[in-house]
Amino acid sequence: MDEIRAHVQAALGEAGAHGLDHTLRVTSLCEEIGRAEEADMEILITAALFHDIARPLEKETGIPHEEEGARIAADYLRSRGWDERRVEAVAAAVRTHRYRSDRRPGGLEAQILSDADKLDAMGAVGIARTFLRAGEHGGGIPDGTEHIHEKLLNLRERIRTPAAREIAEQRHAFLEEFVGRLEGEMGADQPSAPLRK
Template structure:
């Protein structure tokens, strides 16, 4: 399996030209989270890890052409996995996980692996990394601090309650607490300017 995963990882890294808030480093962090949660939850890693590696491969296409990256990413994954003769029975499960991973998706993850991928993707938007990605994202869209703060309030502070798996809930609890403290400190600094002693 390691050789197949290396092949997939190399393909995704080569194909995904973009860096930034949804770059290859994000894919690797989500994959590591999937590995950790998947071991605890008893997931099929031959479904989960390819899904994690492919989950945002179509992000640049969404930004360039308006494609739904989860749908296009599932199609890309299916085509690629068929071309390398990956396990035929697992390909639809991988595609399902990719199609249902997105926070804004109306499709619901139905399999354990799809739930774990959805959780891992959300977890990467929480905590210290989530804060960094939020400000990176705001800059990518020409926004500033207030745009990032709005995104935190509109989305990130809601993520803790949307986890499917116990393993993800535990991680989300810690990351949510850090995020909450950050928002409180940022609000104080922006509106008060800090304390003088």
């Protein structure tokens, strides 16, 4: 796994809304959820490490990062002699993790990766990443708040595994409290929709 981590780190860089720090948090969540759900940890952790490897390429190529990431992961693992069935399981998990994708995660490991990626967009870390992302795109607090309403507050309903649902409930409650306080402090001129339950 150290070799895979170094390979991913070289592609992603250290920080940012989708940098190595995000990948490592998702990997840690996969470890926690995977143990509880009795997943194949080698497939799961490998997929977690690779899940956003193609993020930096997406802007340049226009290829969705989950598609290119699945290809990169599969090529890398084949070059290391992995069994084709396991290669395909990792690639399928990477290919189906994205919130905006029409593809749904099928196997347990794919579901856990999808859940872990969504969990890292919830709670305190999710809030921090939202405003970091807004800044990376030249936006401000209203842009971040809008993103919370459009995406983050909807993530709880897309969590699939029981262990992840427990974490999601706590993080969702924190999100609701934060948005309520933020909008209260910013006043009536805040250009975002009211908090939706």
